[in-house]
Amino acid sequence: MAEAINEAIRHEMRRNKDIVLLGQDIGAYGGSFGVYKGLYDEFGPDRVRDGPLCEASTAGWGVGLAISGMPTIVEIEFLDFLTLASDAICNQAAKMRYFFGGQVSVPLILRAPIVNRLGLGAQHSQSLEAWMMHTPGLHVIVPSNAADAKGLLIAAIRDGNPTVFIEHVRLYAAKMPVEEEDHPIPLGKLRVAREGTDATIATYSGMVKPSLEAAAKLAAEGIECEVLDLRTLAPLDREGICASVRKTGRLIVAHEAVKTAGAGAEIAQSAMEGAFDYLQAPIQRVAARDLPIPTGKLQDSVFPGAADVEAAVRTAMA
Amino acid sequence: MTTEPELKTLLGWYGQMWTIRYFEDNAIASFRQGLFTGSTHPCIGQEAIAVGAAAALEPADQVLATYRGHGHAIAKGLEPRSLMAELLCKETGCCGGRGGSMHLCGVDKGFMGTNAIVAAHIPIAAGVALANQLKRNGRVVVVFFGDGATCEGAFFETLNMAVLWKIPLVLVCENNGFAISVPTRTAIPIENISQRADGFGLPGVTVDGNDPALVHGAVAEAVARARRGEGPTLIECKTVRWERHSAISAGKYANEEEAMKWKKADPIPRLEKVLLARGATEAQLQALREKAKAVNDEALAFAIASESPKPATVGDFVYA
Ligand SMILES: Cc1ncc(C[n+]2csc(CCOP(=O)(O)OP(=O)(O)O)c2C)c(N)n1
Numbered sequence: 001m002a003e004a005i006n007e008a009i010r011h012e013m014r015r016n017k018d019i020v021l022l023g024q025d026i027g028a029y030g031g032s033f034g035v036y037k038g039l040y041d042e043f044g045p046d047r048v049r050d051g052p053l054c055e056a057s058t059a060g061w062g063v064g065l066a067i068s069g070m071p072t073i074v075e076i077e078f079l080d081f082l083t084l085a086s087d088a089i090c091n092q093a094a095k096m097r098y099f100f101g102g103q104v105s106v107p108l109i110l111r112a113p114i115v116n117r118l119g120l121g122a123q124h125s126q127s128l129e130a131w132m133m134h135t136p137g138l139h140v141i142v143p144s145n146a147a148d149a150k151g152l153l154i155a156a157i158r159d160g161n162p163t164v165f166i167e168h169v170r171l172y173a174a175k176m177p178v179e180e181e182d183h184p185i186p187l188g189k190l191r192v193a194r195e196g197t198d199a200t201i202a203t204y205s206g207m208v209k210p211s212l213e214a215a216a217k218l219a220a221e222g223i224e225c226e227v228l229d230l231r232t233l234a235p236l237d238r239e240g241i242c243a244s245v246r247k248t249g250r251l252i253v254a255h256e257a258v259k260t261a262g263a264g265a266e267i268a269q270s271a272m273e274g275a276f277d278y279l280q281a282p283i284q285r286v287a288a289r290d291l292p293i294p295t296g297k298l299q300d301s302v303f304p305g306a307a308d309v310e311a312a313v314r315t316a317m318a
Numbered sequence: 319m320t321t322e323p324e325l326k327t328l329l330g331w332y333g334q335m336w337t338i339r340y341f342e343d344n345a346i347a348s349f350r351q352g353l354f355t356g357s358t359h360p361c362i363g364q365e366a367i368a369v370g371a372a373a374a375l376e377p378a379d380q381v382l383a384t385y386r387g388h389g390h391a392i393a394k395g396l397e398p399r400s401l402m403a404e405l406l407c408k409e410t411g412c413c414g415g416r417g418g419s420m421h422l423c424g425v426d427k428g429f430m431g432t433n434a435i436v437a438a439h440i441p442i443a444a445g446v447a448l449a450n451q452l453k454r455n456g457r458v459v460v461v462f463f464g465d466g467a468t469c470e471g472a473f474f475e476t477l478n479m480a481v482l483w484k485i486p487l488v489l490v491c492e493n494n495g496f497a498i499s500v501p502t503r504t505a506i507p508i509e510n511i512s513q514r515a516d517g518f519g520l521p522g523v524t525v526d527g528n529d530p531a532l533v534h535g536a537v538a539e540a541v542a543r544a545r546r547g548e549g550p551t552l553i554e555c556k557t558v559r560w561e562r563h564s565a566i567s568a569g570k571y572a573n574e575e576e577a578m579k580w581k582k583a584d585p586i587p588r589l590e591k592v593l594l595a596r597g598a599t600e601a602q603l604q605a606l607r608e609k610a611k612a613v614n615d616e617a618l619a620f621a622i623a624s625e626s627p628k629p630a631t632v633g634d635f636v637y638a
């Protein structure tokens with residue numbers, strides 16, 4: 001996935017000479033997770049701005065560049081550090097077009113990875129996508145694989161709205177064939193990762209793979225799960241979710257973020273509003289426990305896995 | 319360093335300062351009459367800064383300011399009628415009635431907007447300036463902010479990066495003695511805020527912010543420096559806020575004696591004295607005052623007569 005994101009950025013920077021990258025460690029070093037490899041050499045220090053450590057103001061500078069017609073990609077090294085930049089994102093980027101009556105647009109992308117299950121503890125393990133979903137004016141994108149990451153990032157850059165693009169450290173190294181060509185993926189359209197008739201598992205980012213594993217296991221017993229990879233949380237493909245639930249009659253929502261007020265609650269409510277009459281069982285939520293994330297072995301007691309998804313499907317089927 | 323501005327120029331400034339003063343008088347009165355809700359943050363007593371600074375700019379140069387930014391918008395060329403209509407949240411306002419008193423914008427005039435989060439616009443202004451540098455378009459950005467804003471991290475972070483990258487940015491701190499109720503001297507333990515520049519490696523100057531010629535001189539020099547590619551300058555303009563923080567703010571924090579001192583610092587009669595000494599006539603000054611008043615009275619009438627935005631349009635302008 002890291003390579004696919006690199007390709008997307010390179011592709012767009014070649015295509016649009018106004019695009020600028022801002023952040024720490026993005027120069028010759030190539031980014032903390034290698035996403036920026038070779039970009040500094042190709043595009044130079046003007047467009048690949050390796051800056052000092054200051055998330056809050058870097059994001060603010062990005063807003064200024066963006067409203068000046070220069071689409072800007074700001075690097076946030078860990079999603080956890082997005083909190084430092086939250087004013088620039090939530091109070092500035094998300095609202096500026098609105099309160100200035102459409103006089104400016106804010107083509108700003110903040111790329112940030114979820115970095116969990118590495119034992120880095122409470123300040124380096126969070127999934128904060130729901131915080132961002134709660135701010136009208138933003139797009140929130142959560143790819144689960146390399147091909148989607150490339151297509152969604154290209155689409156987000158061209159779309160021209162402030163976007164939080166959430167990657168996943170566990171997926172960076174995952175390899176798969178990726179379109180060479182220009183292949184933007186429309187925002188707000190989920191992907192059916194596996195078709196099924198008995199239960200819908202709606203998930204995204206790092207939980208897609210465990211959900212597919214659970215679905216494969218259940219299929220061996222004749223329980224056919226439909227796995228939805230949501231791809232974007234804002235906009236959210238509510239109709240796509242409901243269409244699947246109308247078919248299967250059951251919904252399980254799975255994410256690595258903590259449970260309370262997580263994206264899963266919103267996804268579940270979408271089904272309540274749009275497919276209530278079709279539901280045959282209470283909606284199940286699979287999520288991290290509502291705790292700060294501990295280090296060491298303890299973290300395994302907090303994060304959900306394939307077994308939790310499987311158990312949730314069984315509960316819904318019971 | 320600075321050449322004395324011509325009489326004609328000074329007369330122009332005098333007229334602009336009155337335009338701003340009357341605008342703010344109307345803003346406060348309209349608020350009290352219930353013509354709009356929320357609040358409004360007048361810049362009465364601080365007009366000389368916006369006027370002197372804007373006079374040092376080319377039309378294509380850009381300005382960002384705070385919620386106390388009506389004066390800066392007028393000085394940068396926005397029409398009082400579209401500003402007053404915005405305060406009254408009318409569809410004819412500069413932001414279609416979505417922004418109100420604290421969110422004003424006029425991109426075509428280089429007025430890149432006011433902001434209601436203290437200091438948040440300082441990095442944004444730097445980003446706009448960085449865009450100018452990358453586009454090599456020769457434009458300079460002036461960002462106005464208060465004394466309180468210089469206690470925020472965004473100010474310090476941006477100083478560091480702006481000097482590092484030699485951004486064409488002029489930082490104008492309007493030290494009006496207060497951040498809401500907190501006197502500057504109890505929040506900032508140095509004599510002059512311009513001293514902050516020392517540790518960051520940029521020039522810092524303090525000027526009397528109630529003298530538009532002094533403000534103009536300092537800003538003109540900083541703008542020239544920025545245009546030469548030599549980077550940012552920090553200018554502290556000492557001034558006085560003699561209205562309350564905003565129209566809804568509680569509290570008295572000035573005794574009579576202090577209030578008298580403030581009124582004495584009023585930049586408008588000060589400029590008037592200079593003008594008369596340099597040969598302007600009372601009739602000339604009166605004509606300028608009357609024109610400023612007429613423009614604002616017309617602006618207010620226009621705003622009152624304008625329609626509110628249609629409820630059906632409430633969702634417009636969120637996404638591009
Ligand atoms: C980040 C933030 N904190 C607090 C406030 C509330 N607030 C609005 S204006 C203000 C005082 C700012 O003082 P100063 O920077 O000196 O500007 P002045 O109002 O004097 O022009 C405060 C605390 C805010 N709007 N934003």
Ligand SMILES: [Mg+2]
Nearest residue numbers: 464465496497
């Ligand atoms: Mg102040």
